[in-house]
Amino acid sequence: xxxxxxxxxxxxxxxxEVDAGEVINLLGGLVDKSLVNVVRESxxxxxxxMLEIIRQYAHEKLVExxxxxxxxxxxxxxxxDLAERLEDKIRGRAGDQVRPRLVSELENIRLALAWSLExxxxxxxxxxxxxxxxxxxxxxxxxxxLWEEECxxxxxxxxxxxxxxxxxxxREARAxxxxxALFTASYMTELIGExxxxxxxx
Numbered sequence: 001x002x003x004x005x006x007x008x009x010x011x012x013x014x015x016x017e018v019d020a021g022e023v024i025n026l027l028g029g030l031v032d033k034s035l036v037n038v039v040r041e042s043x044x045x046x047x048x049x050m051l052e053i054i055r056q057y058a059h060e061k062l063v064e065x066x067x068x069x070x071x072x073x074x075x076x077x078x079x080x081d082l083a084e085r086l087e088d089k090i091r092g093r094a095g096d097q098v099r100p101r102l103v104s105e106l107e108n109i110r111l112a113l114a115w116s117l118e119x120x121x122x123x124x125x126x127x128x129x130x131x132x133x134x135x136x137x138x139x140x141x142x143x144x145x146l147w148e149e150e151c152x153x154x155x156x157x158x159x160x161x162x163x164x165x166x167x168x169x170x171r172e173a174r175a176x177x178x179x180x181a182l183f184t185a186s187y188m189t190e191l192i193g194e195x196x197x198x199x200x201x202x
Contacts, residue, residue, distance in 0.1 A: 003049030011078040079112040083136035120160045127161040131181040154185040
């Protein structure tokens with residue numbers, strides 16, 4: 001949706017049939033044919049954006065190939081890793097460089113979060129990537145006044161996590177992720193004035 005960097009393309013598009021080296025060649029070929037635009041934004045890495053009609057066609061072919069879910073999983077994992085890698089820099093000295101990059105990735109982040117909810121009603125659904133992604137971007141949401149967007153993602157993910165687990169206690173790793181997400185959600189609900197909901201989460 002929002003285009004992507006070469007790093008993202010290598011992480012998301014490489015798989016069993018295409019390795020990272022081939023991704024560079026394929027991307028270069030698409031640029032040469034004017035099927036992909038090169039976007040150079042001030043202070044950000046070079047981004048590649050597919051023409052909308054080409055993006056739709058590529059999506060249809062991806063679905064037909066049966067690889068759509070695998071690609072979406074890699075897309076989600078890439079943005080979880082990116083958010084956690086940049087988390088400590090959002091408010092630090094590097095914030096002026098980090099925040100614009102995350103703004104440029106916002107559509108991809110939303111897409112990744114939407115995918116993290118897929119299959120929530122199915123056995124084996126894993127809420128951890130979505131919870132990690134939202135929580136890692138906590139200060140990004142705040143600084144960019146996007147808290148009203150962050151809060152619903154967190155509340156929904158937390159509710160679905162509890163629903164999917166039932167009466168079973170969360171294992172240690174998930175308990176840590178859930179605890180952090182709960183703290184973040186309670187902070188955000190209080191920030192937007194939902195004090196009763198915030199107290200219920202603490």
